[in-house]
Amino acid sequence: MSSPTDQAHKAIRRARLARLMSWLAAAAGLGFVIAFLAQAGLFSALMPGEPVAPPPKVQADQITAIQSTVTGLDREKQPYEVTAARGWQDENVPSRVHLESPEGRFRRPQGAEYTITAKTGLYDSEAKTLDLAGSVVLEQAERFKALMEKANIVVEEKRLSSESPVVAHFGSGTVNANGMQITDDGARILFLNGVKARFDAPQAQGDAN
Numbered sequence: 001m002s003s004p005t006d007q008a009h010k011a012i013r014r015a016r017l018a019r020l021m022s023w024l025a026a027a028a029g030l031g032f033v034i035a036f037l038a039q040a041g042l043f044s045a046l047m048p049g050e051p052v053a054p055p056p057k058v059q060a061d062q063i064t065a066i067q068s069t070v071t072g073l074d075r076e077k078q079p080y081e082v083t084a085a086r087g088w089q090d091e092n093v094p095s096r097v098h099l100e101s102p103e104g105r106f107r108r109p110q111g112a113e114y115t116i117t118a119k120t121g122l123y124d125s126e127a128k129t130l131d132l133a134g135s136v137v138l139e140q141a142e143r144f145k146a147l148m149e150k151a152n153i154v155v156e157e158k159r160l161s162s163e164s165p166v167v168a169h170f171g172s173g174t175v176n177a178n179g180m181q182i183t184d185d186g187a188r189i190l191f192l193n194g195v196k197a198r199f200d201a202p203q204a205q206g207d208a209n
Helices: 004-040 042-046
Strands: 064-073 079-089 096-100 103-107 113-117 120-124 129-140 144-154 159-162 166-170 173-177 179-183 188-192 196-199
Touching (some): 064 096, 079 120, 166 179, 166 188, 173 188
Antiparallel strands (some): 064 079, 103 113, 129 144, 144 159, 159 179
């Protein structure tokens, strides 16, 4: 028979074993709960996610078009056309359209045509004006070619004005000026401010030099 001391030791061991088993059961239950929550996606929902990129900044109600074209008739009933690689409506003045690489084509009643190009432009559909800037080139085939940095055109009148330096090349010479105007529906060209002209004298017949 066991002594009272042995029985006491056995009782203590059984109590310790019971506590250990209860701890292990609690740990197993907690692990089961954690695994269940992880599978349910609760932890991923509680974890801070990746920062969301801000929405792109765009102009509200802005009209943009590729290969923009404006056509019409001037006051002499001659057709004109203004094209651009890209055009977008001004955010403050809806009648204004910003143009990228614009090109205007105009025609006189006699049939002569001329073009004007630039890097940028601003067309006003109400005023029927076209403001050009950057490497502006006005050209009429076999007549002249003028280069300037800025120009304003009243489209329906084919009237052009420029207050920037101008270099105009004609078949017989060159004109340099600090401004230019084209009036009378494109029939008259006037150079302004510090005009310098150089014309080549016609070569005499038989002169080999």
